[in-house]
Each structure stands twice: as structure tokens, then as C-alpha cells.
Amino acid sequence: MKTKKLGYLLMTVITLSAGITLAPESVSAQVPKGTQLPLEQLQQQFVDLGFGMFIHYNIPTYMEDDWADPDADPAIFNPKKLNTDQWAQAAKSANMTYGCLTTKHHSGFAIWDTKTTPYNVMNSPLKRDVVKEYVNSFRKAGLKVMLYYSILDTHHKLRPGQITPEHIKMVKAQLTELLTNYGDVSALIIDGWDAPWSRISYDDVPFEEIYNLIKSIQPNCLVMDLNAAKYPSETLFYTDIKSYEQGAGQHISKENNKLPALACLPLQANWFWKSSFPSTAVKTPESMVNDNAVPYNQIYCNFILNVAPNRDGLIDENALLALKEIGKLYKPQASLPKFPKAQPPVISSNIAKRAAANSSWSYDMSIMDFATDDNFGTNWYSHPSVKSPWFEVDLGKEKAFNTVVITMAKANAITYELEYYANNKWYPLVQAKNTERMITQRFDRKWGEKLRIKFLQFRNTPSIAEFGVFNERK
Incomplete structure (x- = not known):
């Protein structure tokens, strides 16, 4: 579809979606039963999960670049054997406790049945809601569900210098769908915000507004910004959990960390699947467990390992074997260290910035x-x-x-x-x-x-x- 036409359709859909009002019962149904849990309790519960599976699966899977062409035709998203049950069983074999799926990456392709844009999986040959299948499979396997979402969106021109009120409405509408239609979400991992490569500030897309929207729909959903490592390691700025993307040179201090944290790493060389993956050695199970998961768990840090499904929608055999070996080495502990009481996160705009x-x-x-x-x-x-x-x-x-x-x-x-x-x-x-x-x-x-x-x-x-x-x- 031509960019111009897509832009017209997007603006039309955003306008419509911005006017959608959710019935009170549809929102309250997603709020966990009982009272809202204190943030420090939710943070400790996340730390106690210990080890999870990041699943980078989206339109970049069908290209040789992790950052896809923003005008890539949805026709290329065409898995022949998509099986999210296989993903869940692979996670269980590694003794992981949860999964996190890339609902939308930087190029803006949504793999759920969204009403906010035609650039989504329902207009691909698959015509199936991948997010729905993922959450059903992981819950069926007794695993917690988390979702990844990118603020940066090059297809819809949500990038530095071009952000409009309609873009912010789209972000809010998409997050509302994800937090309303797919049951309890333990955490939302957000990317593409306030990073040197995205240059979208917490003012351009207002963090506090988005944070409060998420908490209004699911009060017990943690909000994580993958780019929070820019800020000092002693305080939570713009995130409920301090995150460290190790491939980008962000490393948690094993001696000094006092905050609830997340460290992430891909099992293979890239986040999304590449044609070389089936014949290329993965990172060793020993390193993933002994150098990452186990020591991190002792310093209030959850380790999430990325495993990338292939173009058929399945995890490759070499990755499956590695996950089984990881499961032999990693044994979840009944009790992990409790992190020291921390200040609540800073989520507002800094009015002294550049003053x-x-x-x-x-x-x-x-x-x-x-x-x-x-x-x-x-x-x-x-x-x-x-x-x-x-x-x-x-x-x-x-x-x-x-x-x-x-x-x-x-x-x-x-x-x-x-x-x-x-x-x-x-x-x-x-x-x-x-x-x-x-x-x-x-x-x-x-x-x-x-x-x-x-x-x-x-x-x-x-x-x-x-x-x-x-x-x-x-």
C-alpha cells in the first residue's frame, strides 16, 4: 500500500479510535482481583520471577535487518507453521517463568487485531492475532505474560520533529487495546523512548500521561523503559524497574545494585531471526546461566533471554536444544534476596532541564x-x-x-x-x-x-x- 494512502487511513482510524469509550466493565475486568498492590511488592514479585523469555517476532523477522523497512509490505508476514504453544513449552523447558512478546517494533507493524491502523497482522496473509495466541499459550503453560511496545514508529512517522497530537492519541489507543483485550499483563516493556538513537523525549510523548493511563487500566502492571540505563543507577527515573540492555553496553553492577532490575541479552547474534541462525552456534547455556541468570538473581535482577522464532513461526532446533540445556543448569529458587526499600520512580517532566x-x-x-x-x-x-x-x-x-x-x-x-x-x-x-x-x-x-x-x-x-x-x- 502506498505511504500516502496509509497515512490517510491512519489519520482516519486514529480519529475514530480517539473517540472510542470503553465500557466500564471491559476496563474493570482487567484489574486484578483484590486491592491494588504496593509498587514495592510488585517490584519484588518481578525480581522473584528470576528468568524469562524475550520473544522478538514481528515484520523484521522477514528481513535481514533488525530495523525493518517502515514501508515493508504486510504480505511478507506469512508464517506457515506459527505455533505459540511451542514457544511456551520451550520457555518451560528452560525453567523460565514468563514471556514478553514484541507487539510492535520500531517500524510500526502491529501483530494484534488493532483498530488504530491498517498496518497490522490482520492485513497480512496470516490474518491471525499473534498477541492473543501468545498470551493464551503462555497462560495455559502456567507462565506470566508481559508485552513489549515501541514508542518510536517509523511507519507512522512518529519520530523526532514530526510528533503530533494524533500520534499521542494513537499510542494511548494502542496501549489501551493491549491492556484491555488480553487479560492481566504483569509488565509492559517500552522501547524507543529517550534513547540516543530515537531522540523522542519524555516531553515529546508525555511519560507521566502514558504511565498513568497504563496504571488506570491495569494498576498492577509494571511499566519498564528499556532506555532507563541513561539515568543514574541509584534512582528509578521513568521506569518501575531499572533495565540493562547488555548488547548495548549497559551492565548492572554486581557489587552495588540496590534497585529492582532487568538485564536482557539475545541467545543469538541479533534480536530478530536471521537466515544464518539455524546453522550458527548460539551463546552457551553455561554462560547464560552461570554468568547471567544466577548471579543477577542474587542482586535483585531478573534476566530475560531473547529467543527469536523463524519465518515459519517456530523456534529453531538449535535454540530449542540450548533452552533444554539451560533448564538443566538453572533451577528457580524458592526465595531470592529482597531489595532495599527504594524511592518511588520519578515519572514527571524535569522543569529544570536546560534551564x-x-x-x-x-x-x-x-x-x-x-x-x-x-x-x-x-x-x-x-x-x-x-x-x-x-x-x-x-x-x-x-x-x-x-x-x-x-x-x-x-x-x-x-x-x-x-x-x-x-x-x-x-x-x-x-x-x-x-x-x-x-x-x-x-x-x-x-x-x-x-x-x-x-x-x-x-x-x-x-x-x-x-x-x-x-x-x-x-
Whole structure:
């Protein structure tokens, strides 16, 4: 189908889908029975799952690139032997406890029966809802169900500089379908958000709105952003679970991790199936278990191993054999370590991002602007000669805020004072002690034009990587 025609159809469908109202019983049916569980309990339950199967299966399966042509014809999605029961049994053979399927990857092809776009599996030769078959197979096998969804969508032009309100309506409508029509979803793993390669910020597609939509439909569904490793490892920014994509060079600290986490890796060289897979050796079962699953489980981290079905819709024999060997080596434990109590995740937009800043004397190469540049690799450093260093952020005008998160280069502050400026006057906000690299303060909502930190006592010269200011919904 021509791109222009698809675009017209998309806009029509989005407009219609945005007007859909779900019957109350269709939403409430998906909310797990009983009261909503505390987030820390859901996080621990996820950690306790230990080991799962990532399933990259979508239109890139039928190409030699993991990032498919955004105008690829749905006619190529034509598995002759699709069998999701085989996937579930393969996961069980490895002693995995759950699966996670790529419902939509970066090129925008949906493998469920969606009403939001014609670019979906029902317009392929298969004409079957793969998501529905997957969730039924995994639940039948006693396995938990999770779903992957990409914010980046090159087919529908949801990419940097081209995002419209209609795109955001499409995202909300698609997530509503996935969380309404397929039963309980333990977690939604989201990709293509705030990554260097996608460049779609949490402001372009508003994270807090999407997060709250997900929780309104399924309160006990964890929200995970695969790109959260950009942020410091001590705090949950824009995710309920800290994620590490090891193939992208993101590695969890086996010595220092204190957050509920997820580490992922493909069994083969790529995430999606390639024609070389049946004749190419997979990663060794010993390495997957002894170097990944087992040690990660001891540091509050769940390990998810990707297994890619082939173009017939089946897992190759060499991958099946490897999974059976993994099952002989990996034995789920009855009890895993409990992670220390963590701060709730930060999910709001940072209103201090790229805001003007000021400070006491600093090094010329490490001036105050580095602490509001949305880059945790750059820092403001106070000059060592300054006895009473301070740093302030200018919000430009009076704004509401109720959370401050300050990331220091090192845990140098011992005691500090936070203040805010309003009505031509500085007001005290909080004075506290600190032993960590991160300072997180939540308080009753205030209105002000500026915020300032004064370092009262410190071990070494104070420095700030990012000074974040947030107005969280409460």
C-alpha cells in the first residue's frame, strides 16, 4: 500500500479510535482481583520471577535487518507453521517463568487485531492475532505474560520533529487495546523512548500521561523503559524497574545494585531471526546461566533471554536444544534476596532541564550550565577555594514543584540546605544530612521562580551532574 494512502487511513482510524469509550466493565475486568498492590511488592514479585523469555517476532523477522523497512509490505508476514504453544513449552523447558512478546517494533507493524491502523497482522496473509495466541499459550503453560511496545514508529512517522497530537492519541489507543483485550499483563516493556538513537523525549510523548493511563487500566502492571540505563543507577527515573540492555553496553553492577532490575541479552547474534541462525552456534547455556541468570538473581535482577522464532513461526532446533540445556543448569529458587526499600520512580517532566543556572565560583571548564544540560556525564564543579558553595536553577517564571532530585558526581555533601525563591524572597525548603550520591526530596507543592542548594558541610569539592525539579501528580 502506498505511504500516502496509509497515512490517510491512519489519520482516519486514529480519529475514530480517539473517540472510542470503553465500557466500564471491559476496563474493570482487567484489574486484578483484590486491592491494588504496593509498587514495592510488585517490584519484588518481578525480581522473584528470576528468568524469562524475550520473544522478538514481528515484520523484521522477514528481513535481514533488525530495523525493518517502515514501508515493508504486510504480505511478507506469512508464517506457515506459527505455533505459540511451542514457544511456551520451550520457555518451560528452560525453567523460565514468563514471556514478553514484541507487539510492535520500531517500524510500526502491529501483530494484534488493532483498530488504530491498517498496518497490522490482520492485513497480512496470516490474518491471525499473534498477541492473543501468545498470551493464551503462555497462560495455559502456567507462565506470566508481559508485552513489549515501541514508542518510536517509523511507519507512522512518529519520530523526532514530526510528533503530533494524533500520534499521542494513537499510542494511548494502542496501549489501551493491549491492556484491555488480553487479560492481566504483569509488565509492559517500552522501547524507543529517550534513547540516543530515537531522540523522542519524555516531553515529546508525555511519560507521566502514558504511565498513568497504563496504571488506570491495569494498576498492577509494571511499566519498564528499556532506555532507563541513561539515568543514574541509584534512582528509578521513568521506569518501575531499572533495565540493562547488555548488547548495548549497559551492565548492572554486581557489587552495588540496590534497585529492582532487568538485564536482557539475545541467545543469538541479533534480536530478530536471521537466515544464518539455524546453522550458527548460539551463546552457551553455561554462560547464560552461570554468568547471567544466577548471579543477577542474587542482586535483585531478573534476566530475560531473547529467543527469536523463524519465518515459519517456530523456534529453531538449535535454540530449542540450548533452552533444554539451560533448564538443566538453572533451577528457580524458592526465595531470592529482597531489595532495599527504594524511592518511588520519578515519572514527571524535569522543569529544570536546560534551564538557566547560577552558582558560586566554579572551574571555567565545569560551569553551572553542565548541571541542567540533561547529560549525567557532565558536571558543575565548585572551585576548591569556595568555603560556602551554592548552586541555583532559574525556572524563568513562577512554577509549581514538589520534588527535587540532585545527582552529584560523588557523594561529597554531608549536610545541605534547599531554598526556593518567590515574591522577591528566599524561603527555606529543607535542611538535611546526606551520605549518598543522590539527593531526593519530596515535599508539599510550592510555587517559585528559583531553587537553590547550599552545601553546609562536605567531604570534597561539591559537584552536580544534574539538578532536577519536578511537579509530580499526587
